Amino acid sequence: MRTEQASGSGTRRRRVRFPEEEPPTAQDGWWQKTLRALKTLLLFSIILGVSLLLWGYVFQGCGPSPCKTPVCQDLLALYLASGNTSVAPCADFFSFACGNANRTSSPFQALEEENKRRVRRILETPGSWRLAPGEEKAFGFYNSCMNTGAIEAAGAGPLRQVIEELGGWPTSGNWTPSDFNQTLSLLMSQYGHFPFFRAYLQPLPTPPYLPVIQIDQPEFDVLLKQKQEPNYAQILREYLNYLYRLVTLLGGDRNQAQKHASFSLAINSQLNQMVGPGEQQRAQDKVFEMVTIDQLQRMAPTIDWLSCLQATFTPMALSPSDHVAVHDLAYLKNMSKLLEMKLSEHRDLLQSHMIFGLVKTLSPALDSQFQEAHRSLNQKLGELTGHPPMPVHPRWMMCMEKTEAFFEPTLATLFIRETFRPRTQSAAMELFTAIKDAFISHLHTVPWMDGETRAEAQDKLSQLQVKMGPSEWALKPDPARQEYDDIQLGPSFLQTFLSCVRSRQARVVQEFLQPVSSHRWQVPPWGLKAYYSIPDHVMVFPAGLLQPPFFHPGYPRAVNFGAAGSIMARELLHIFDRLLLPGGCLACDTRALQKALLCLERLYTALPSPKGTAFEVSRTLLEDAADAGALAIALKAYKKRLVLFRGETILPNLDLSPRQLFFRSYAQVMCRDPSTQDPQDIHSPPTLRVHGPLSDSPAFARHFRCPQGALLNPSRRCQLW
Structure with a gap:
């Protein structure tokens, strides 16, 4: 065997082939194509899986999930029991939210x-x-x-003992005539009864808001104004029968009962006639007058003012030069003249009149x-x-x-x-902060407000204190x-x-x-009344209000913002009621303001009122403005919260989106039988308190897909707040 050697340039070398360098066969080509296809399929599967995960995280995670906790189940039961989903929401949202005929009470009452x-x-x-x-x-x-x-x-034994301590009762034949002012002083200080006027301690409603003794008309057991009552004679008979019955229960002489009862009824009626109308006092900007005790003594001399007030407000040290706030000075002057006349002739009958009133005051005991x-x-x-x-x-x-x-x-x-946990307090404070921040940013959109007023309003809101839930001493x-x-x-x-x-x-x-x-605090922790204190620049939301169905940390945010959030926004807006009054904001664009107010008045006037109710838009305008503005601010705060935080929940079985649930919760606050409204209420009927703000909200019409021209999707809207 001959072997080739490398011996110069012309010599050829024989190359040795390794197995991996063998030329590919047909089978090898098929395998390479299959491998590439598998790699592509694997890569596609990975991309698809990641995409599905991202879709589930972003969309499914941020989408509304049903809240199935016990508190949400209770709220769902309330909504289902109060509403009537057969009603078209764009035509009558009040009935949609509150129209169930089996509803027995309002949420506030419940x-x-x-x-x-x-x-x-x-x-x-x-x-x-x-x-x-x-x-x-x-x-x-x-x-x-x-x-x-x-x-x-x-x-009646304990009551007879009290009457004996006051000198007795002429109808019983056991009466020792005593000094009138001494008896009056005892009634006021020891028994909490004020037969001819009321005296109480309260801060003044104007700067410097110091507490002062205030004197006002008494609380009459029955209003006896003949011209206003068609059944005046029958009213007198019923009241006389009541006084006769008191005489009998206390063992008095029925032969004297008619004279004493008739006198009491007559003086009660005369005092009623002396009371000046509150509207007239407010129109004259004379809600109260500051006078010294000595001045009051000279103007209404029958009452020993210093001794009566000193006994009532012990241990305060009073002097004739101290000031008191008088709410109806004309009444006190006329009352003094009437008592002076009666004392000279009928001291015994006047004693009976005071005893009759005391029995009514003590009746709970x-x-x-x-x-x-x-x-x-x-x-x-x-x-x-x-x-x-x-x-x-x-x-x-x-x-x-x-x-x-x-x-x-x-x-x-x-x-x-x-009832009130720290978690509830912190969640409520967080909600209030979101509402207040939304209001501050919302001020830039108020068209009638000038820059200086807007800056002052923002500063006032920034400095506002809030008391949420319990008081410090509780x-x-x-x-x-x-x-x-x-x-x-x-x-x-x-x-x-x-x-x-x-x-x-x-x-x-x-x-x-x-x-x-x-x-x-002006309300106890179990109270429901939120309020704003002007002297302290403090807003208070008692623990009794921050409860289901208006608020709970476990509720969907749509519920808390729509219910409690709108209540908070309404209270904030009332801080600025003064700006809406004539002359309340001289630097503002008064033409734009009056145009917005007139627009709102027309909006409410055009809405149908419930049968049997009557209201004056001019009287309810400030409350209507607060209702409409509160809805807009609470919605703005809620939308911002949705952007910042994901994971909203809804109530199952209501078929409402989160924003629809927001409007439903807003309306739930107003659920009340319109026929039970006091004619003197400064709020609009509850149906209008729902329909007015909702018809002024483009977002409501959009989220409920209301057709143009529907009751709650009018062609014109107002922008007051």
Whole structure:
């Protein structure tokens, strides 16, 4: 075998081939194509999987999911029970949200009743609470009030004892004539009864907002103005029958009853006639007048003002040079003249008149015969005047309300422990901050507001304080305030009741004597009234309001913004009511403002009112403006929150999108029977409070796909706020 060697350029070398360098066969080409196809398919599958994951995360994660928690299920049941989905929402959204014929009460009424039941549960389970010294007296008072057997057994005896302490009653033949002002002073200071005028401590509504003694007309048991009542004669007879019955219950002489009752009725009517109309006082910008006690003494000399006020507001040290706020000076002058005339001839009849009024004041602490007499009078007067009578409450409710009044510090602390968690407070504060920020940014879109006014409004909103849920003293109560050392329980419920009356009055005076370190709450924690305090520049939302169905941390955001959020926005807007009044904003574009106000007035006038209701748009205009603006601001805040945070939820089985649920929750706040509205209410009927703002909202028409020209999608809209 010959082997080739490398021996020069012309010599050829033989190359050795390795197996991998063999030329591809047909089978090898097929395998390469299959491998490339598999790689492509794998890459496509990965891309598709990632895309599906991203789609699910972005769209499905941000899309609304049903809220199935117990609180949401309860809210869903309420919405289903109150609404009527057979009604077209664009034609009558009030009926769509509130039109169920089986609806028995408004959400506000239902929540108020639920809060009362919560307080009742607290009072009826004293062993469930760790009580500070003295706090058990609250439970002792409630139990004494509920002990009707002991109250009925005592009968009128405790009341007769009180009357004897006041000098007796001429109708019983056991009366010792006493000084009129001494008796009046005792009635005011010891028994909480003000027969001829009211005196109370309250901050003035104008700067510097200092607390001052204010004197106003009395609270009349029945209004006796002949020209206004077609059944005047029958009203007199019913009231006389009531007074006769009181004489009988107290063992008085029925032969003298007619004379004493007729006198009381006559003086009551005369005092009624002296009361000036509140509208006239407001028109004259004379809500009150500041006068010294000495000046008041000279203008209305029959009353010993210094001694009566000093006794009522002990331990305040009063002098003739101290000022008081008088709400109707003409009434006090005429009242003084009338009393001077009656005292010279009928001191005994005047004593009877004061006793009649005292019995009415003390009726909650008396046996059932006195309470039934007063209830019967209210019912008959309601039938004669056309006004609904006072509802008859169960015994526990009356006892609970009196316990709330006398022992608020104790019950406030226990109510907060029972119903209001820190999580709820922080969530409500977060909601309010979102509403306030939306309002501040919304001011740039208000067409009639000038730059300086807008800047002042923004600054005012930025400096606003807010109290959310419980007051500071309810969270950290001062033990010294809980002892109630001055309250004596027994020997009768009436004596217990009177001891509590005096204790509460003393606490009120002591609070006003203390230096003002923080805002004094005007509502208890279980109350539903949100308010704005001008003197303190503080807005308050009590814990009783921040409850289902208006608010809960676990609700869909659409519900909280639509219900509680619109309530918060409405209160914020009321801070600036002054700007909407004539001359309230001289630097603003008054023509644009008046045009917007007129547009809003026409918008509400064009809406159909419920049958049997009547309202004046001019009287309700400020509230209408707040309603419409609140909806716009709450919606703006909600839309911003959707952009910042994903994961919105909805209520199942309602077939409503999140934004539709927002409008549904806004309307739910207004659900109420229109026929129950007070004719003097400054708000529009509830149907208009729903339809007015919604018809002024383009977003509502868009999200409910309302056709142009539908009731809630008019061709023209207003822009006031």
